[in-house]
Amino acid sequence: MQILAEAEDLPKTANIKTQLISLWTAPVFGVVLLIAFLAFPGFFPPMSPDMTAEQVARFYSDHTAMIRFSMITFNLCGVMLLPFFMVIVIQMKRMATQSHIFAYCYLTAAVSGATLFALADIFYLTAAFRPDRSPELVMLLNDMAWMIFIAPVGAFVAMNLLLGLAVFFDNGPNPVFPRWVGYYAIGTALAIAPAASAAVFATGPLAWNGVVSFWLRNGAFALFVIVMFVVLRNVLHRQAVEEGVAR
Amino acid sequence: MGDFVAHTEQTAGEFDTAAASSVSSTDGQRGVHLPGDVHMWVMVLGDLIIFGAYFIIFMVYRAMKPQEFLTSQEHLNINIGVLNTLVLLASSWFIARSVQAARADDHTQALRLTYFGGLCGVAFTAIKAYEWSTKIAQGYTISSNDFFMFYYMLTGVHLFHVSLGLLILGITVRELRNPRRRRPFMVESGATYWHMVDLLWIVIFALLYVMR
Amino acid sequence: MSSTISAQTSQSAKVADNGRTPRAGKRDVWLVFWIVPAFYTAFGVIFFALARVMPPPRPDVTTDQMVHFFHAHGLTIKIGFGVLVLIVGGAGVANGIVVYHMKRMTVGSVMAYAYLGSMSIGALPGCLLVAFCFLTAVYRPGRDRQVLALLYDLGLLSYVGSLGCFTTAYFAFAVAILYDRNNIFPKWLAYVSVWQIVTEVLAVPVFVSKAGPFAWNGSIAFWMGTVIFGFWLSCVIVFLMKANERQPVDEPPLD
Numbered sequence: 024m025q026i027l028a029e030a031e032d033l034p035k036t037a038n039i040k041t042q043l044i045s046l047w048t049a050p051v052f053g054v055v056l057l058i059a060f061l062a063f064p065g066f067f068p069p070m071s072p073d074m075t076a077e078q079v080a081r082f083y084s085d086h087t088a089m090i091r092f093s094m095i096t097f098n099l100c101g102v103m104l105l106p107f108f109m110v111i112v113i114q115m116k117r118m119a120t121q122s123h124i125f126a127y128c129y130l131t132a133a134v135s136g137a138t139l140f141a142l143a144d145i146f147y148l149t150a151a152f153r154p155d156r157s158p159e160l161v162m163l164l165n166d167m168a169w170m171i172f173i174a175p176v177g178a179f180v181a182m183n184l185l186l187g188l189a190v191f192f193d194n195g196p197n198p199v200f201p202r203w204v205g206y207y208a209i210g211t212a213l214a215i216a217p218a219a220s221a222a223v224f225a226t227g228p229l230a231w232n233g234v235v236s237f238w239l240r241n242g243a244f245a246l247f248v249i250v251m252f253v254v255l256r257n258v259l260h261r262q263a264v265e266e267g268v269a270r
Numbered sequence: 271m272g273d274f275v276a277h278t279e280q281t282a283g284e285f286d287t288a289a290a291s292s293v294s295s296t297d298g299q300r301g302v303h304l305p306g307d308v309h310m311w312v313m314v315l316g317d318l319i320i321f322g323a324y325f326i327i328f329m330v331y332r333a334m335k336p337q338e339f340l341t342s343q344e345h346l347n348i349n350i351g352v353l354n355t356l357v358l359l360a361s362s363w364f365i366a367r368s369v370q371a372a373r374a375d376d377h378t379q380a381l382r383l384t385y386f387g388g389l390c391g392v393a394f395t396a397i398k399a400y401e402w403s404t405k406i407a408q409g410y411t412i413s414s415n416d417f418f419m420f421y422y423m424l425t426g427v428h429l430f431h432v433s434l435g436l437l438i439l440g441i442t443v444r445e446l447r448n449p450r451r452r453r454p455f456m457v458e459s460g461a462t463y464w465h466m467v468d469l470l471w472i473v474i475f476a477l478l479y480v481m482r
Numbered sequence: 483m484s485s486t487i488s489a490q491t492s493q494s495a496k497v498a499d500n501g502r503t504p505r506a507g508k509r510d511v512w513l514v515f516w517i518v519p520a521f522y523t524a525f526g527v528i529f530f531a532l533a534r535v536m537p538p539p540r541p542d543v544t545t546d547q548m549v550h551f552f553h554a555h556g557l558t559i560k561i562g563f564g565v566l567v568l569i570v571g572g573a574g575v576a577n578g579i580v581v582y583h584m585k586r587m588t589v590g591s592v593m594a595y596a597y598l599g600s601m602s603i604g605a606l607p608g609c610l611l612v613a614f615c616f617l618t619a620v621y622r623p624g625r626d627r628q629v630l631a632l633l634y635d636l637g638l639l640s641y642v643g644s645l646g647c648f649t650t651a652y653f654a655f656a657v658a659i660l661y662d663r664n665n666i667f668p669k670w671l672a673y674v675s676v677w678q679i680v681t682e683v684l685a686v687p688v689f690v691s692k693a694g695p696f697a698w699n700g701s702i703a704f705w706m707g708t709v710i711f712g713f714w715l716s717c718v719i720v721f722l723m724k725a726n727e728r729q730p731v732d733e734p735p736l737d
Binding site: 044045097101102105110137153164 | 588589590591592593595596598599600602603604606607611628629631632635636639640643644645646647649650653654657658661662663682683686689690
């Protein structure tokens with residue numbers, strides 16, 4: 024994006040620049056989080072709810088270092104994805120033919136969803152903190168960690184439904200997002216929603232280690248960030264050009 | 271949003287005054303010119319105080335377990351430490367020369383020197399990553415003992431400052447490439463921060479690698 | 483959104499000071515402002531004196547000692563954290579007034595929303611989880627000792643070890659200040675926020691270390707973090723006050 028000379032010091036340019044910074048935190052920290060994801064010894068394959076307390080306790084004592092490295096990284100860097108979603112809020116507020124209520128609901132949903140994401144790693148880390156803790160209690164912490172990581176999809180489902188609705192309502196002459204983004208958001212919501220049942224099922228594809236609740240859910244989320252990064256780059260560029268900030 | 275444009279025009283004047291004030295002491299009497307701006311100096315001095323506290327705490331724990339610290343220190347590769355120190359000193363030299371070039375309005379040279387300085391910073395990071403991976407492969411991790419926890423944490427937070435420094439050098443590069451800007455205080459601020467990063471490393475090197 | 487002069491506000495601002503120069507800033511913003519130091523004072527009393535979480539009790543203790551901690555401080559934990567649960571809305575207020583002034587900057591709203599979001603996230607693992615772990619621990623006498631030890635660890639690890647939410651908030655705050663032309667906050671406050679990020683990074687070892695400077699009660703991971711936080715918070719309160727004073731009384735309401 025080539026910022027125009029005359030626009031350099033204007034507030035609307037700073038608006039574009041801060042959005043660009045927020046946008047780019049996604050790939051930068053996305054890579055870091057991906058490394059943390061790959062590093063966690065309990066994701067390949069994902070730990071089974073069937074494991075006995077002894078097996079869980081042994082897992083934590085055998086792999087303490089990598090568990091800590093991975094979860095500390097999630098702890099420190101996970102919330103850095105939030106500014107990316109705030110760019111979506113800003114863009115939803117630019118939609119001309121609606122009241123922006125979807126944008127505010129999106130904002131609050133994003134915050135509540137991210138809160139649970141921020142909570143999950145604390146449980147993994149507490150489980151790994153004392154090797155001499157009773158295996159039953161380690162399993163308790165592990166159960167809560169997995170449930171809090173996988174099952175709370177409601178906020179992200181709501182966010183995507185809201186984004187979809189907003190795109191469909193944005194039917195003036197100059198829509199912010201291309202229309203397919205609305206369908207994609209709804210599709211993502213549908214792909215992620217079944218993972219809520221990980222809180223209930225202990226076996227099968229809907230359990231927290233199952234193909235639907237683990238791989239589909241996390242894959243759909245990662246894909247959403249990647250796709251929306253590209254979309255938002257274009258949207259921001261268009262905004263900059265429209266507002267006379269860039270060429 | 272439109273209301274703020276008026277506000278901005280008002281405060282843009284303020285902004286220029288602020289920029290001017292950092293160099294205005296060179297007008298009139300040949301007084302002391304504070305390179306860069308006050309804000310960066312707050313950052314640098316505060317950071318030095320904070321790191322100073324970390325160093326003092328390191329010394330306290332070293333005094334409590336001198337034998338453990340001495341034997342652990344032997345596992346550090348002092349050659350890599352020296353290499354890193356030289357790399358960072360070189361980068362500071364490049365940056366200092368780039369400030370001189372910028373003041374002399376030789377912006378192409380200033381830009382080139384900033385790139386070299388940044389490259390040294392990248393080299394430092396790569397060498398540090400290599401050093402950490404060899405240590406971890408040898409079994410010296412953050413939880414090995416107190417010394418190694420200090421080692422990883424001090425070099426780690428220093429590395430965080432190096433990456434911030436690279437970001438700041440990037441901003442300096444953008445400043446120098448833009449013919450409408452090239453404000454001296456921006457270049458100087460960036461250099462001030464970078465020199466602080468270098469200074470911190472020298473102390474860390476001395477405490478962790480050298481001091482017996 | 484045309485500018486509206488709030489005649490009523492400027493009127494009452496003039497009347498309020500009995501003929502002296504009217505204090506600048508808006509009355510509703512001042513009202514909210516004073517909640518901030520009041521809340522944090524109460525927070526300090528609760529966390530230092532009552533709940534005994536600042537400084538935190540040691541990680542390198544036996545289960546017996548953890549059980550003893552809860553027995554010894556059961557009453558003050560109940561009072562302190564019970565009150566916290568009632569007044570924790572003050573944290574929302576403190577975050578809200580910062581967001582308000584961030585929105586008066588010339589950088590658009592994305593960083594304000596990121597700050598709002600991250601600080602809101604932080605309230606749960608970083609403040610309330612320890613309250614509920616400890617309240618649960620002292621709720622029933624005779625709870626299993628190992629369970630009490632779990633609540634002790636979980637509460638304190640989450641309290642000292644919630645790092646990312648605040649890191650993101652300080653990042654958003656720093657970026658917004660550095661790009662802002664209205665000089666709502668001074669630029670060096672952005673750098674103080676960067677120090678805050680440094681203290682978060684230095685708290686990473688609390689998940690590993692049970693004693694020494696990097697434990698959850700350690701001189702580096704806890705004490706230095708708390709001192710720098712105290713400094714940051716004081717600066718923020720002072721500059722909120724200055725931002726209030728400098729705000730023109732007739733500035734139109736924010737979008």
